Amino acid sequence: MGTTNTNTNTATILQADNSYLEKRCQDKFRELKLNNPDNMKKYIKSLFEKHEQQGDVLIALYRLVLPDWDRIDKITYSPKIGKRFWRWICQLFIDFDTKHHPEVFNGGIWLSQGFSSDGKLSDWEISFKDANVTFAS
Numbered sequence: 001m002g003t004t005n006t007n008t009n010t011a012t013i014l015q016a017d018n019s020y021l022e023k024r025c026q027d028k029f030r031e032l033k034l035n036n037p038d039n040m041k042k043y044i045k046s047l048f049e050k051h052e053q054q055g056d057v058l059i060a061l062y063r064l065v066l067p068d069w070d071r072i073d074k075i076t077y078s079p080k081i082g083k084r085f086w087r088w089i090c091q092l093f094i095d096f097d098t099k100h101h102p103e104v105f106n107g108g109i110w111l112s113q114g115f116s117s118d119g120k121l122s123d124w125e126i127s128f129k130d131a132n133v134t135f136a137s
Contacts, residue, residue: 021128076132086117
């Protein structure tokens, strides 16, 4: 894993190399057979069906693209996804909140804590180019 080791008073922090993040995501997608947009959409929809809390769905999405989720100390910049992909997930959160949490701003958790969107990416692409993830060791 390409990392930079930085010592702090309480723990050793490892800065993730973005090519490592991309490889781990690709490995996870291969493991789950998410090799096309239809399979990916079906899987992501199942996360919304499986959970009743929006935070649990959000974490499941992060676990999907960042399989080392349990080792992560901090995410400063999240992965980016194509605009169509982002809007599609946003609509899922809006629909989910309408059903499960009508008292909240529908889709608000995705807007404030979800992945970033990038119009330069293809519709269903995920990029770790500007992601900033640190691991606790």
